[in-house]
Amino acid sequence: MAIQFELYKSPARKDEEDKELYHARVVNFQHIDTDYLAKEIQQATSLTEGDVKAVLESLSHFMGSRLREGERVHLDGIGYFQVKLNSLEPITSPKLKANQMKLKANIGFKADKKLRSSVSVVKVERSKLKLHSVPRSNEEIDRLLTAYFSNNQILTRSDFQGLCKLTLTTAARHIKRLKEEKKLQNINTRQSPVYVPMPGYYGKPEVEDNIK
Numbered sequence: 001m002a003i004q005f006e007l008y009k010s011p012a013r014k015d016e017e018d019k020e021l022y023h024a025r026v027v028n029f030q031h032i033d034t035d036y037l038a039k040e041i042q043q044a045t046s047l048t049e050g051d052v053k054a055v056l057e058s059l060s061h062f063m064g065s066r067l068r069e070g071e072r073v074h075l076d077g078i079g080y081f082q083v084k085l086n087s088l089e090p091i092t093s094p095k096l097k098a099n100q101m102k103l104k105a106n107i108g109f110k111a112d113k114k115l116r117s118s119v120s121v122v123k124v125e126r127s128k129l130k131l132h133s134v135p136r137s138n139e140e141i142d143r144l145l146t147a148y149f150s151n152n153q154i155l156t157r158s159d160f161q162g163l164c165k166l167t168l169t170t171a172a173r174h175i176k177r178l179k180e181e182k183k184l185q186n187i188n189t190r191q192s193p194v195y196v197p198m199p200g201y202y203g204k205p206e207v208e209d210n211i212k
Contacts, residue, residue: 002123027127079111085125141174149202155195
């Protein structure tokens with residue numbers, strides 16, 4: 001089976017603003033989980049699905065323990081795992097103590113040579129799906145939302161994506177911008193957001209009249 005990809009426009013560098021460049025990006029919506037891999041391993045070895053899952057669960061537990069100690073974990077044929085620290089705030093002095101900084105731990109991964117070699121020769125083909133967003137200026141999006149809210153009271157992420165004909169990633173980026181600009185407000189949970197216009201935008205009055 002070939003790896004499907006699509007071409008996306010690359011952000012222009014200052015010295016190449018007159019050039020339009022693109023980059024290839026894999027577009028694969030198939031998700032392989034532990035159950036799927038456990039079945040494949042069972043068919044290829046004497047291990048049962050339960051054995052495989054038990055080993056993977058223990059591996060995750062003990063890897064987490066080692067990583068929390070700041071150690072680097074190497075799985076032969078897979079790669080190296082290690083903790084990386086990102087600062088949530090600017091670090092203004094080399095003399096700051098640990099309790100004076102806000103650091104977030106993430107896990108970095110570097111594939112082993114054996115794993116990299118397994119994908120060194122692959123078959124690729126252009127995706128048959130049209131995954132690009134329709135180019136929209138901020139002003140166009142404002143006009144579409146104004147028309148939308150003239151007939152609808154609320155907006156979901158999927159509504160916005162379909163309305164503006166955007167990919168999921170591009171739609172999420174625009175929604176984040178609209179929230180930061182105080183044009184949209186989420187009135188539901190973070191996991192299941194529902195948006196309404198802020199006063200002064202998309203047909204909503206600047207100051208709502210109080211009904212007595």
